[in-house]
Amino acid sequence: xxxxxxxxxxxxxxxxxxxxxxxxxxxxxxxxxxxxxxxxxxxxxxxxxxxxxxxxxxxxxxxxxxxxxxxxxxxxxxxxxxxxxxxxxxxxxxxxxxxxxxxxxxxxxxxxxxxxxxxxxxxxxxxxxxxxxxxxxxxxxxxxxxxxxxxxxxxxxxxxxxxxxxxxxxxxxxxxxxxxxxxxxxxxxxxxxxxxxxxxxxxxxxxxxxxxxxxxxxxxxxxxxxxxxxxxxxxx
Amino acid sequence: xxxxxxxxxxxxxxxxxxxxxxxxxxxxxxxxxxxxxxxxxxxxxxxxxxxxxxxxxxxxxxxxxxxxxxxxxxxxxxxxxxxxxxxxxxxxxxxxxxxxxxxxxxxxxxxxxxxxxxxxxxxxxxxxxxxxxxxxxxxxxxxxxxxxxxxxxxxxxxxxxxxxxxxxxxxxxxx
Numbered sequence: 001x002x003x004x005x006x007x008x009x010x011x012x013x014x015x016x017x018x019x020x021x022x023x024x025x026x027x028x029x030x031x032x033x034x035x036x037x038x039x040x041x042x043x044x045x046x047x048x049x050x051x052x053x054x055x056x057x058x059x060x061x062x063x064x065x066x067x068x069x070x071x072x073x074x075x076x077x078x079x080x081x082x083x084x085x086x087x088x089x090x091x092x093x094x095x096x097x098x099x100x101x102x103x104x105x106x107x108x109x110x111x112x113x114x115x116x117x118x119x120x121x122x123x124x125x126x127x128x129x130x131x132x133x134x135x136x137x138x139x140x141x142x143x144x145x146x147x148x149x150x151x152x153x154x155x156x157x158x159x160x161x162x163x164x165x166x167x168x169x170x171x172x173x174x175x176x177x178x179x180x181x182x183x184x185x186x187x188x189x190x191x192x193x194x195x196x197x198x199x200x201x202x203x204x205x206x207x208x209x210x211x212x213x214x215x216x217x218x219x220x221x222x223x224x225x226x227x228x229x230x231x232x233x234x235x236x
Numbered sequence: 237x238x239x240x241x242x243x244x245x246x247x248x249x250x251x252x253x254x255x256x257x258x259x260x261x262x263x264x265x266x267x268x269x270x271x272x273x274x275x276x277x278x279x280x281x282x283x284x285x286x287x288x289x290x291x292x293x294x295x296x297x298x299x300x301x302x303x304x305x306x307x308x309x310x311x312x313x314x315x316x317x318x319x320x321x322x323x324x325x326x327x328x329x330x331x332x333x334x335x336x337x338x339x340x341x342x343x344x345x346x347x348x349x350x351x352x353x354x355x356x357x358x359x360x361x362x363x364x365x366x367x368x369x370x371x372x373x374x375x376x377x378x379x380x381x382x383x384x385x386x387x388x389x390x391x392x393x394x395x396x397x398x399x400x401x402x403x404x405x406x407x408x409x410x411x
Contacts, residue, residue: 004395005367011348012367014255017264020271021247027272028243028279115309180273182305188381206284207294210381211301213308217358221382221390 035082035177038170042078046070050092053144054078056166077197078147084181086197087114088229089148097144105139112153115178119157133157141165147174184231186210186223193218198229237282245291246275253299255368260303260361262349270306274298290375297379300361307357351401359394362387 043060045053046067051074061071073091080086095103104127112118120140121133129135140151141163152174156162164171185201186193188208193215194201212218215225215232225231250271257267257274278285278298285294352360358380365371365379376387 004399007344007348008363008367008398009370011345012255012259012364014258014368016251016254017268020250020254020268023268024246024250024272024275025243027276028246179309182301183308186381191381206281207286207289208381209301210297211305213304213311213357217304217356220356221358221380221386 035084035173036079038082039075039079042075044071044074046074047094047096049096050094051145051148052094052097054146054148074148080197080202081147082177084177085202087178087181087183087195088197091148093145093148095144098142101135102139102142105136106143106149106151109140109143109151109154110149112150114150114183115181117153117155117175120154120162121157123154137162153178182211184212184215184218186212186218191223192226193223193231194226195229195231198226200226200228237285242279242282245295246279249292249295250275252369253295256296256299256364257303259352259364259368261306266306270302271299274302277302289378292369292371293375293378296365296369296371296375297381300365300379304357304361347402348398351398354401355394355397359390359397362390363394363398366391 041056041058043055043057043062044051045055045062047064047070048066050070054074061068061075063071070091074089077086077089077091081089095106098106105123108123108126112123119133120137121130123140124130124133124136127136136154140154143149143151143165146152146165152164152171154162161168161171182196184193185196185204186209187200187204188210192200193212194204212223218225253271253274254267257270258264261267261270274295275298278295285291352363355363362376362380365376371379373384373387376391377384380387382390
């Protein structure tokens with residue numbers, strides 16, 4: 001024990017703001033907003049190469065040949081994503097039906113990391129067409145596989161949402177969901193850190209989950225990155 | 237664990253969880269949000285709570301997880317340091333979240349906030365849990381899922397970085 005300990009103890013003694021208890025009690029009584037239920041409102045079209053279209057509204061999945069496997073995988077991953085248990089998609093996407101420009105826009109949108117947002121003009125710069133912000137907006141608006149290709153992570157330069165095929169309210173809820181879902185989860189018993197949604201991560205017990213801010217942070221306290229989901233690549 | 241028991245627990249721990257979150261995130265709104273999210277998560281998972289664990293370990297882990305994830309987002313946005321400094325200045329002026337005190341004490345606190353911003357996240361988290369709640373090494377290890385030796389070395393390293401930053405004075409214009 002030295003003087004630093006006393007100084008720190010005093011520094012860390014923060015009084016709680018007035019009314020904190022009441023606000024927390026009210027929050028606990030609120031019904032959780034179930035985004036999971038939305039999964040029944042989507043239907044999936046898939047070809048042999050992957051998911052070709054994700055549409056809103058009731059309807060049956062449309063699959064061609066071996067596309068059923070992809071449709072099932074997409075449905076499973078979407079359900080996990082909407083429940084806050086997944087931060088990335090592994091189901092292949094079939095973009096054969098889109099033009100060259102739109103393909104580039106969608107590929108760039110796909111690289112926006114989970115939980116982050118960028119602007120239409122920034123995305124236009126990233127594909128080397130800095131003056132094409134509006135065209136980028138149109139290309140994203142016609143995104144055949146929303147959510148899976150995360151066009152909801154693109155917002156207007158002034159911070160407003162802009163157009164979203166499934167409505168602004170859903171865009172808000174998706175971004176809210178991503179804001180409250182952790183990206184890197186370590187297993188306290190194996191000391192391995194995974195991306196949320198990795199098959200190994202999903203097996204971690206509720207009492208063994210430790211969240212990290214980066215793979216380097218995790219490595220600093222004795223965790224190694226998972227070899228399956230490769231969190232280092234994702235968090236870069 | 238039934239709803240009533242959980243509510244009583246939440247009430248008992250809210251203040252301490254808030255103090256940890258406030259010192260990690262640097263402002264009242266984010267801290268309150270973090271405590272709320274952590275408690276909601278625990279509430280939803282209260283069926284899986286195992287009595288093998290101390291209740292405090294369970295709650296502190298939840299709030300630490302939320303705070304660390306929030307810091308990850310800030311790192312991506314790239315203004316972790318400036319946010320900390322801004323809220324420290326605000327706190328030192330109005331006494332928000334801090335104890336009302338003399339100008340010298342608030343300058344000292346501002347220095348401490350700046351110095352703490354240099355301590356790596358994991359060590360800072362352990363320091364907050366250690367100094368707010370007086371938690372021992374074993375409980376800190378259980379909360380962050382690390383070994384007791386790692387806890388000791390992280391705390392020692394954090395304190396060394398802090399002392400060095402305080403000695404440098406924090407007024408070298410590098411902020």
